Amino acid sequence: EDGYKLWLRYDRIQNKKTLSLYQDQLKQYTFMGSSATINAAKTELRNGLSSLLGKKIPETDAIKNNSIVVAPLSRLGANADKELRAQLRQLGKEGFIIKNITGGGKNYTLITANSDIGLLYGTFRFLQILASETSIARLSVSDFPRLQNRLLNHWDNPDGSIERGYAGRSIFEWNTLPGKISRRYIDYARANASVGINGTVLNNVNANPNILTPEYLVKVKALADAFRPYGIKVYVSVNFAAPIRIGKLATADPADPAVKQWWKKKADEIYQLIPDFGGFCVKANSEGQPGPQDYGRSHTDGANMLAEALAPHRGIVMWRAFVYKNREQDRIRESYDEFHPTNGKFASNVFLQVKNGPIDFQPREPFHPLFGAMDKTPLMLEVQLTQEYLGFSTHLVYLGPLFEECLQSDTYAKGQGTTVAKVIEGKVSPQKMTGIAGVANIGDARNWTAHPFAQANWYAFGRMSWNPELKASGVIREWNILTFGNNKVLLDGLQQITMQSREAAVNYMGPLGLTMLMDISHYRPAPWRRDKPAPTGTRESFHRADEKGIGFDRTAAGSDAVSQYAGALKERFNDIHTCPEKFLLWFHHADWDYKTSSGKTLWNELCYRYSAGVYTVRAMQNKWETLKTLVDPERFTLVKNLLTEQEKEAVIWRDACLLYFQTFSKRPIPAELEAPAHDLEYYKALKVSMN
Numbered sequence: 001e002d003g004y005k006l007w008l009r010y011d012r013i014q015n016k017k018t019l020s021l022y023q024d025q026l027k028q029y030t031f032m033g034s035s036a037t038i039n040a041a042k043t044e045l046r047n048g049l050s051s052l053l054g055k056k057i058p059e060t061d062a063i064k065n066n067s068i069v070v071a072p073l074s075r076l077g078a079n080a081d082k083e084l085r086a087q088l089r090q091l092g093k094e095g096f097i098i099k100n101i102t103g104g105g106k107n108y109t110l111i112t113a114n115s116d117i118g119l120l121y122g123t124f125r126f127l128q129i130l131a132s133e134t135s136i137a138r139l140s141v142s143d144f145p146r147l148q149n150r151l152l153n154h155w156d157n158p159d160g161s162i163e164r165g166y167a168g169r170s171i172f173e174w175n176t177l178p179g180k181i182s183r184r185y186i187d188y189a190r191a192n193a194s195v196g197i198n199g200t201v202l203n204n205v206n207a208n209p210n211i212l213t214p215e216y217l218v219k220v221k222a223l224a225d226a227f228r229p230y231g232i233k234v235y236v237s238v239n240f241a242a243p244i245r246i247g248k249l250a251t252a253d254p255a256d257p258a259v260k261q262w263w264k265k266k267a268d269e270i271y272q273l274i275p276d277f278g279g280f281c282v283k284a285n286s287e288g289q290p291g292p293q294d295y296g297r298s299h300t301d302g303a304n305m306l307a308e309a310l311a312p313h314r315g316i317v318m319w320r321a322f323v324y325k326n327r328e329q330d331r332i333r334e335s336y337d338e339f340h341p342t343n344g345k346f347a348s349n350v351f352l353q354v355k356n357g358p359i360d361f362q363p364r365e366p367f368h369p370l371f372g373a374m375d376k377t378p379l380m381l382e383v384q385l386t387q388e389y390l391g392f393s394t395h396l397v398y399l400g401p402l403f404e405e406c407l408q409s410d411t412y413a414k415g416q417g418t419t420v421a422k423v424i425e426g427k428v429s430p431q432k433m434t435g436i437a438g439v440a441n442i443g444d445a446r447n448w449t450a451h452p453f454a455q456a457n458w459y460a461f462g463r464m465s466w467n468p469e470l471k472a473s474g475v476i477r478e479w480n481i482l483t484f485g486n487n488k489v490l491l492d493g494l495q496q497i498t499m500q501s502r503e504a505a506v507n508y509m510g511p512l513g514l515t516m517l518m519d520i521s522h523y524r525p526a527p528w529r530r531d532k533p534a535p536t537g538t539r540e541s542f543h544r545a546d547e548k549g550i551g552f553d554r555t556a557a558g559s560d561a562v563s564q565y566a567g568a569l570k571e572r573f574n575d576i577h578t579c580p581e582k583f584l585l586w587f588h589h590a591d592w593d594y595k596t597s598s599g600k601t602l603w604n605e606l607c608y609r610y611s612a613g614v615y616t617v618r619a620m621q622n623k624w625e626t627l628k629t630l631v632d633p634e635r636f637t638l639v640k641n642l643l644t645e646q647e648k649e650a651v652i653w654r655d656a657c658l659l660y661f662q663t664f665s666k667r668p669i670p671a672e673l674e675a676p677a678h679d680l681e682y683y684k685a686l687k688v689s690m691n
């Protein structure tokens with residue numbers, strides 16, 4: 001067991017009774033139709049069944065008793081009754097139905113859809129149902145994706161390195177493409193399709209312009225061809241200065257006719273090679289990247305020029321909203337302040353791609369206020385699967401609860417219940433395009449993500465992209481079963497470990513709304529790092545600790561970032577007594593003796609939370625230990641060792657932060673809590689992480 005198969009293990013069914021029931025009901029299978037996608041589904045079903053059932057299941061031409069029938073509606077003829085047809089009409093291009101049918105004197109399990117890709121999704125779901133050993137005697141599953149564009153974003157560079165990647169080098173072998181199609185590409189596509197991911201941005205948003213050269217475009221085409229059968233479109237990140245860098249123009253000004261022409265030609269060239277190419281992802285005028293503002297133009301000018309080039313080919317632009325430059329201001333305000341005025345000004349094939357929170361993938365942030373403020377612009381939610389700020393591939397942190405917290409946040413944009421999920425689904429204000437993006441955590445590590453549990457974050461992203469209303473707890477249960485099997489004791493243990501892991505990380509890294517406390521590598525704590533005067537003398541720090549208290553005043557009396565949220569929410573965040581405690585120090589500068597909801601003073605509460613983070617990691621370690629006989633030795637030992645590392649790092653986070661904040665609070669760490677083993681100087685001298 002090396003984890004390569006991810007959640008597509010198809011281990012032999014353990015329960016004898018279930019196995020024989022399955023074998024009775026699944027004696028053969030039939031596919032109707034032919035296409036590359038049908039072939040992919042067929043291969044998946046054949047391999048999956050023989051592995052799950054422990055014997056080869058034959059393929060037949062005609063519908064037989066006790067068989068699986070995989071057929072698009074168009075091929076079902078009289079076998080599809082009115083009800084089925086009506087049901088399918090609700091499911092769109094990618095939806096599917098799995099249903100037990102009795103007809104023509106035969107019983108069979110039907111997997112049907114409006115398109116071949118729906119059949120592939122249905123086949124994957126069926127195999128997942130079998131792997132979870134649930135009854136298939138009365139199956140009636142119908143499902144469809146709630147978002148149209150469900151994309152991974154790779155921050156992979158052409159040289160094989162990955163920005164913020166912690167699982168090895170890029171899986172995309174630009175050197176050997178287009179000639180060599182690695183087996184990994186196919187398995188990558190299978191894994192994505194199995195959870196409904198239908199697009200991938202192949203390269204880093206800090207984009208090397210070379211991706212648009214003919215040399216690279218044939219490589220992009222080779223990948224597009226490999227992924228197409230699995231319903232996955234390819235996209236690339238583009239460098240806004242590409243007309244200069246690879247096009248030899250003197251400018252990249254979006255108002256310049258030659259520049260417009262260059263992009264049009266480039267788009268035509270791409271679509272000549274890849275007729276179903278997805279489009280461009282763009283990071284412009286952000287962290288040193290070129291952009292339209294270099295020429296006095298706006299974000300909308302830049303985005304709309306690219307959109308115009310792609311529009312004839314039905315391509316889209318994903319324009320990122322991640323910008324900040326004014327260090328004198330409250331950074332969390334900037335993205336909203338810059339993009340809020342663009343509402344309704346983008347061309348119709350442009351998404352504004354917005355990170356889940358207003359800063360940058362921190363362990364906890366309130367939702368990005370743009371989600372409540374852009375009714376005339378399709379928003380693509382961007383989350384990060386790679387754990388840049390959550391312990392890299394060393395810490396076990398299941399991100400499902402983070403995704404759910406963001407998705408279920410109520411924006412109050414149109415009254416109560418207008419959650420981020422509903423906004424991006426286009427249910428609050430109708431949108432022609434809907435989508436979500438996850439920054440991939442995949443590398444060429446044999447098990448793809450280095451930490452075995454990081455696979456769960458890829459899985460959860462896919463499942464929650466398909467249906468943003470899913471609960472993180474249900475999703476991880478699926479993954480646990482598919483990855484570790486059906487033993488009840490094991491599953492209970494895994495559920496506990498995973499479901500408390502994110503809150504543990506928040507506690508030992510930044511409880512009560514503290515944020516941006518990390519060192520320059522983003523792995524270890526350095527709350528002192530930004531705590532120096534900015535050029536004009538103001539402090540840059542995000543925690544703003546002083547003798548009086550701690551926290552960033554973003555109330556109306558402070559930076560007034562609260563005003564970026566809708567009325568009811570603004571009021572709630574603005575008042576220290578109604579602000580959710582998890583965001584207390586995000587929005588307020590509170591006194592060290594402020595009484596928190598537990599009755600403890602703020603300082604003591606902080607000490608308790610930081611300690612709770614460490615204690616929870618220890619509880620996770622203990623729980624894992626009890627599962628020893630239920631997990632294969634290889635994974636058991638790997639995770640055990642990683643948890644040992646995580647515990648050490650959690651202690652470092654707790655002690656470094658508490659000791660540093662104590663220099664302001666001048667209060668003792670409560671005696672009943674574990675005292676730091678070293679002094680502050682020790683932590684300041686610690687090397688930043690290795691990565």
Ligand SMILES: CO[C@H]1[C@H](O)[C@@H](O)[C@H](O)O[C@@H]1C(=O)O
Nearest residue numbers: 155163164205206283322360
């Ligand atoms: C790709 O650059 C990244 C950068 O490495 C990262 O530290 C930050 O989280 O966000 C940037 C972004 O999202 O553009």
